[in-house]
Amino acid sequence: MLSCKDVSRLLSLSMDQSLPLRKRVEIRLHIWFCKACPNIEKQLLFLRQAARKLDEEMLHSDRVELGAEARERIRKAVRQ
Numbered sequence: 890m891l892s893c894k895d896v897s898r899l900l901s902l903s904m905d906q907s908l909p910l911r912k913r914v915e916i917r918l919h920i921w922f923c924k925a926c927p928n929i930e931k932q933l934l935f936l937r938q939a940a941r942k943l944d945e946e947m948l949h950s951d952r953v954e955l956g957a958e959a960r961e962r963i964r965k966a967v968r969q
């Protein structure tokens with residue numbers, strides 16, 4: 890059985906890469922029974938969206954010229 894710590898780690902991992910089906914099922918089951926993890930997932934999804942939006946705004950902005958490296962740094966900061 891996964892611990893809450895495992896689940897939050899796996900959830901944030903799953904934002905960057907797709908996890909094996911078995912792991913995804915384990916996460917789902919845990920979130921189903923856990924009181925805390927649904928909130929963690931919500932927060933991660935929110936941050937994910939915020940990071941994506943920031944990314945798009947930067948891509949479409951001609952005022953801000955940022956290199957890929959700087960953008961990656963900001964994305965990581967937003968994610969934490």
Ligand SMILES: [Zn+2]
Nearest residue numbers: 893923925926
């Ligand atoms: Zn949990």
